[in-house]
Amino acid sequence: MKLNKKLIALAGAAALAAGMVAGPAAAQSVEEIQQRGTVNVGLLVDFPPFGILDQSGNPDGYDADVARLLAEDLGVELNLVPVTGPNRIPYLLSNQVDILVASLGITPERDEQVDFSQPYAGIEIFVFGDANLEVTGPEGLSGQNIAVARASTQDTAITEIAPSDANIQRFDDDASAVQALLSGQTPLMGASNVVIAQINTMAPDRFDTKFSLRQQSQGIAVRPGSDELLGYINEFLGRVKADGQLNALHEEWVGGPLPEFVAETE
Amino acid sequence: MFRSFGPNEALYIITAVQWTLLLSAIAFAGGAVGGMAIALARVSAIKTLRYAALSFIRVFQGTPLLMQLFLVYFGLSIMGVGINLWVAAAAALTLHASAYLGEIWRGCIEAVPAGQSEASYALGLKYGDRMRYVVLPQAAKISVAPTVGFLVQLIKATSLTSIIGFVELTRAGQIINNATFQPLTVFSLVAAVYFVLCWPLSMWARHLESRFAVATAR
Amino acid sequence: MGYQFNFAPVFNNFDQLLYGALITVQLSFGAILIGLLIAVPCAAAKTAGPAPLRWLVSLYIEVIRNTPFLIQIFFIYFSLPALGIRFDPNTAALVALAVNVGAYATEIVRAGIESINRGQIEAGKALGLKGHQIFRYIIIKPALRTIYPALTSQFIYLMLNSSVVSAISATDLAAAGNNIQSTTFAAFEVYLVITAMYLVLSLGFSGLFSAIGRKAFSYPLAR
Numbered sequence: 001m002k003l004n005k006k007l008i009a010l011a012g013a014a015a016l017a018a019g020m021v022a023g024p025a026a027a028q029s030v031e032e033i034q035q036r037g038t039v040n041v042g043l044l045v046d047f048p049p050f051g052i053l054d055q056s057g058n059p060d061g062y063d064a065d066v067a068r069l070l071a072e073d074l075g076v077e078l079n080l081v082p083v084t085g086p087n088r089i090p091y092l093l094s095n096q097v098d099i100l101v102a103s104l105g106i107t108p109e110r111d112e113q114v115d116f117s118q119p120y121a122g123i124e125i126f127v128f129g130d131a132n133l134e135v136t137g138p139e140g141l142s143g144q145n146i147a148v149a150r151a152s153t154q155d156t157a158i159t160e161i162a163p164s165d166a167n168i169q170r171f172d173d174d175a176s177a178v179q180a181l182l183s184g185q186t187p188l189m190g191a192s193n194v195v196i197a198q199i200n201t202m203a204p205d206r207f208d209t210k211f212s213l214r215q216q217s218q219g220i221a222v223r224p225g226s227d228e229l230l231g232y233i234n235e236f237l238g239r240v241k242a243d244g245q246l247n248a249l250h251e252e253w254v255g256g257p258l259p260e261f262v263a264e265t266e
Numbered sequence: 267m268f269r270s271f272g273p274n275e276a277l278y279i280i281t282a283v284q285w286t287l288l289l290s291a292i293a294f295a296g297g298a299v300g301g302m303a304i305a306l307a308r309v310s311a312i313k314t315l316r317y318a319a320l321s322f323i324r325v326f327q328g329t330p331l332l333m334q335l336f337l338v339y340f341g342l343s344i345m346g347v348g349i350n351l352w353v354a355a356a357a358a359l360t361l362h363a364s365a366y367l368g369e370i371w372r373g374c375i376e377a378v379p380a381g382q383s384e385a386s387y388a389l390g391l392k393y394g395d396r397m398r399y400v401v402l403p404q405a406a407k408i409s410v411a412p413t414v415g416f417l418v419q420l421i422k423a424t425s426l427t428s429i430i431g432f433v434e435l436t437r438a439g440q441i442i443n444n445a446t447f448q449p450l451t452v453f454s455l456v457a458a459v460y461f462v463l464c465w466p467l468s469m470w471a472r473h474l475e476s477r478f479a480v481a482t483a484r
Numbered sequence: 485m486g487y488q489f490n491f492a493p494v495f496n497n498f499d500q501l502l503y504g505a506l507i508t509v510q511l512s513f514g515a516i517l518i519g520l521l522i523a524v525p526c527a528a529a530k531t532a533g534p535a536p537l538r539w540l541v542s543l544y545i546e547v548i549r550n551t552p553f554l555i556q557i558f559f560i561y562f563s564l565p566a567l568g569i570r571f572d573p574n575t576a577a578l579v580a581l582a583v584n585v586g587a588y589a590t591e592i593v594r595a596g597i598e599s600i601n602r603g604q605i606e607a608g609k610a611l612g613l614k615g616h617q618i619f620r621y622i623i624i625k626p627a628l629r630t631i632y633p634a635l636t637s638q639f640i641y642l643m644l645n646s647s648v649v650s651a652i653s654a655t656d657l658a659a660a661g662n663n664i665q666s667t668t669f670a671a672f673e674v675y676l677v678i679t680a681m682y683l684v685l686s687l688g689f690s691g692l693f694s695a696i697g698r699k700a701f702s703y704p705l706a707r
Contacts, residue, residue, distance in 0.1 A: 046444060053441060055274075057433070084431050086662065090671045094343035113669055145572075147653070151666030169573060169653040170663060172429070175444030180653070182447050183565040185572075202447060328640075328686040330647035332658060333679040340672040344487040418550065425552035426648065436554060449562040457551045457559065464550035 028226045030074065033098060039076050041067040042083040042097035046173050049194065049253040050103040050121065050218075051082075062253035066120055066220075067101045069245065073236050085173050086151050089113055092223060099233070100221040105153035115224050117233045119217035120246065122262035125154045127210040128196050129181065129188035135210040141166040145186040147177035154190025157213040181207070192216070194254060215261055271448040276455060282438030283459055289434060290421045292356045297363020297420070304368025306397070309375050319368065326365030332426050334358045339430050355427040362423065366416055374409040375401060411474035418464045418471070425460075435459055493668035494677045497660075504660030505681055507574065511656060512643040512689075515581035519642075522586030527593035541590065548587035554648050556580050561652040577649035577656070585642045589635060596631035629701045636693040640686050647682070657681060 033039050043063045044051035054060040059080040071078035083091045088102045092114060105123075106116045127135065127146070135141065138161040146162070148155040150170040158168055169186055171177045174195060181189045182203065190213065191199070199207060220237070222230050240246040241263060250258045257263070307319035326334065338358040378401050386400045428437035439456035443449055494501075530541045548556065557580040561573065571579055600623055608618040650659035661678040665671045 046441070048445075057278075082431060086666045087431070087671070089669050090340060090343075090665075093669065094340065096343050109667070150662060170659070171653050172651055172662075173444075175440070176651070176653075179443065179447065179449060179562050183449060183562050185561065185565060185570065325683065328644075328690075329679045329682045330644040330658070332647045333675055333682060336675040337672065337679060340675065344672050422550075422552040425554045428554070429648070429651065436552065439555075440558075443562075449558070450566045453555055453559045453563050457547075457555050460551045460555065461547065465546060468546070468550055 028223065029228050030232050033074060033229075034076055037076050038079050039071050039074060039099065040079045040081055040097045041071070042081045042088055042091050042100045043067060043102045044085065044088070045082040046084070046175050047103050048198065049255075053082075062121065062249055063101045063103060065249045065253070066246070067099075069240060069249070070099075070101070070220075070233070070236060074232075085149050089221075092221060095223075098222070099229075102221070103218050104221050105216040106219045107153060107156065109156070110221075113224075114221040115226065115230050116219035116221055117230060118237050119219055119262045120237055121218040121250070122216060122259040123192040123194055123218065124215050124259070125157060125190060125192050125213040126196060127158070127188055127213060128191045128199070129186075129207055129210060131206060131208045133187050133210075135188065137211055138162060140210065141188070143167075144188050145169055147171060147180040147186040147189040149174040149177050149190075152190070153216050154192070154213060158190045161213075197255070215259075217262055271442070271446045271451050275442045275446060275452075279435065279438045279442055279452070279455055280459060282433065282435050283463070285432075285434040286421065286424050286436075286463070289355055289359065289424045289427065289432070290417070293359035293363050293420055293424070294417060296356065296360030297367050300360060300364025301367025301371055304364055305371035305375060308368065308372040323365045323369050326361060327369065331358070331362050331423055332429060334362060335426060335430055351427070351430065351432045354430065355424075355432045359420070359423065359427070363416075363420055366419070367413065370412045370416060371405065371409055374405040374412070377408050378404045411471050414467055414471040414474065418467045421463055421467075422460065489673060490670050491673050491677070493670045494664065494673050497664045497668075500660045500664060501657065501678065501681065504655065504657035505685065507655055508643065508646055508657040508685065511574070511578055511581060511646050511649070511654075512639070514578050515585050515642060515646075516639050518578070518582035519585035519589050522582065523589035523593050526586070526590040527597060530590065530594050531597050545587045545590055548584055549591075553580070553584055553645050554651065556584060557649060557652055573649075573652050573654040576652055577646070577654040580649070581642060581646055584645070585638065588638050592631045592634045592638065595634075596627040599630050600627055625701065632693075632697050632701065636690070636697070639693070640689050643685060643689060644682060657685075 043059055043061075045053045045059050045061075047063075048061065050062045051059065051064065052061040059082055064080060067080060068078055081091070081097050083097070083100070083102055088100055088104060089110065091097050092100050100114070101120070103121065104110065104114075104116075106119065110116075127141070129135065129146075133144075135144070141158070141161075142163045143165050145167045146158060147169050148158060148171070150172060152174065155168070155170060158166075162168060169177075169180065171180065174191075177186075177189050178191070178195060178199060180186045182199070188210070196207075196209060220233050222233070237246070241258075247258050247263070250256070304319045304322060307315040308323075310316055310319075335354070335358040338361070339354040342354060342357070382400055382404065383396055386396045391400065424434055425436040427434060428440060431437070433441070435456060439452050443452040446452065526541045526544070529537045530545075533541070557577065560571070560580045560583075561576040564570070604622050604626075605618055608622045613621070646656060647658040649656055650662055653659070657678060661674050665674040668674070
């Protein structure tokens with residue numbers, strides 16, 4: 001690809017001109033990461049309680065703590081890189097992070113793009129909404145507005161089952177979709193048990209769960225072809241599940257033990 | 267997880283204004299350098315330069331800033347340059363500002379009567395001196411008002427970097443809103459902070475404009 | 485490292501992009517129309533209205549011109565429901581765009597009205613032109629011609645600005661791109677194609693506006 005080379009040269013020149021010395025973060029193996037001494041982990045910061053910003057604006061949450069545990073295990077510094085729902089996979093594939101601990105639901109479509117570890121967290125996804133509205137299954141979505149975060153698991157699930165006259169409104173993130181529900185712009189939304197628990201503390205009795213869409217396991221993701229790194233992560237997860245460390249983090253952040261379908265795996 | 271909207275939340279939003287200001291300043295500085303190059307290229311005697319500068323302006327004034335941001339953001343990364351949000355946001359806004367300032371300043375250079383340049387040519391001044399001592403100082407006077415006007419546009423434009431996740435005033439507002447669910451309060455506050463930044467600049471630009479209009483009235 | 489460009493997912497979903505572009509065009513023209521309907525009375529009020537009305541119009545103009553469009557659209561979609569005002573996403577986008585362009589157009593139209601020289605009206609009377617002829621040929625046409633370039637470049641800027649309405653789940657060109665990007669992950673390719681489409685749209689708008697301008701203002705100018 002001739003054009004591509006030119007572009008790289010151009011970008012290189014631009015980078016030099018701008019005085020940047022940031023190298024690509026393209027570590028594929030445990031050894032590379034350990035040699036560099038840092039691991040770059042992408043995580044969400046707008047997905048409480050998994051990924052949040054703390055009071056001083058630093059990434060925190062369950063995902064951040066799992067990443068911390070992993071970095072400790074690797075014996076390297078942790079560099080947390082905030083990503084967003086729609087851009088987390090591009091971030092990984094374009095080498096800006098080594099690993100995603102970004103509440104990424106394990107789906108067949110995503111499995112074609114990235115390699116997943118065994119589950120480290122799990123959520124159940126529901127159609128959720130106005131308590132006065134009776135919806136018991138997909139046919140109840142007919143003619144309704146349903147808010148979802150674009151490209152989220154609930155987006156995929158609802159798109160699959162919704163009748164053609166349901167109006168799925170796609171927002172940039174979960175928070176905007178919650179906002180649409182709370183402000184009454186949509187009577188329904190696709191939401192996880194975690195988001196639902198938060199909405200219920202915020203606005204008790206206004207909403208209820210309509211029906212379950214999916215049990216969703218979340219995995220740590222790496223670039224395809226990083227088998228050795230993935231093996232390490234799987235072995236690490238097996239250990240922290242067995243010794244209760246992962247469960248403790250889950251208790252701390254989510255307010256309950258790891259779901260059984262996550263804890264049991266491997 | 268949910269907080270109520272209190273002084274801490276308001277303070278978080280208000281202090282985020284520093285990132286908006288810093289980003290605006292970087293983009294303005296970069297845009298001033300780029301814009302000067304574009305403006306000079308636009309009035310250059312070399313045809314290729316003129317057309318290159320014109321195409322640059324057409325592309326950057328003819329496409330949305332949001333798309334430019336996305337392209338720089340994803341583009342730099344696939345070219346293998348490690349980037350961060352600061353680099354992406356600053357680079358995209360600099361390109362954007364270069365195009366607009368280039369076009370504004372070209373207009374100002376062309377507004378200097380041709381006789382000025384011709385006379386200094388007759389006096390034996392070379393291109394560099396002609397520009398530096400005769401044309402540009404006069405163009406600079408004309409350019410102050412529209413440049414300040416553009417600065418307002420640039421400050422507002424930094425809000426789009428929130429969409430790629432850069433934490434500035436708008437993104438800070440979104441983060442607080444997502445935690446407090448007080449959209450009326452939050453977005454009113456965010457709008458008010460932008461207004462406090464932009465309104466004095468707008469007024470200043472208008473004042474300069476009217477002063478200039480009086481000065482050049484025939 | 486080599487990056488393999490992959491445009492197939494973009495062109496496989498090209499119909500979605502075309503549909504998004506259609507929405508962008510509809511939103512733009514709708515907002516231009518409503519914006520002008522806002523601008524003309526506001527400009528008249530600001531030029532010749534009573535003081536409280538002038539202040540009100542000034543407040544509208546200053547608030548809109550000194551806050552980002554993104555905040556305006558968040559406010560209209562997420563905040564107004566708290567006051568009982570509710571729009572669906574595309575309508576909210578239309579309202580936000582119209583209110584936004586209305587403020588800029590008010591200032592432009594006002595400048596146009598103020599540019600008309602009283603002497604010209606006197607001259608028209610002296611030439612024996614009738615009242616409606618004076619209004620048409622001496623007031624409206626020259627004023628429109630004076631402001632036309634500023635007005636149309638504002639309209640093009642509006643169309644480009646409309647790309648942010650996807651943030652409230654409106655279904656414009658940028659939203660279509662976001663949807664394709666999020667399912668195919670060919671982010672750079674998607675945005676490259678969309679950017680090119682916006683460029684085509686802005687060239688198309690500018691061609692259309694100058695064609696209208698040539699047709700509408702084709703009488704000779706005195707030198």
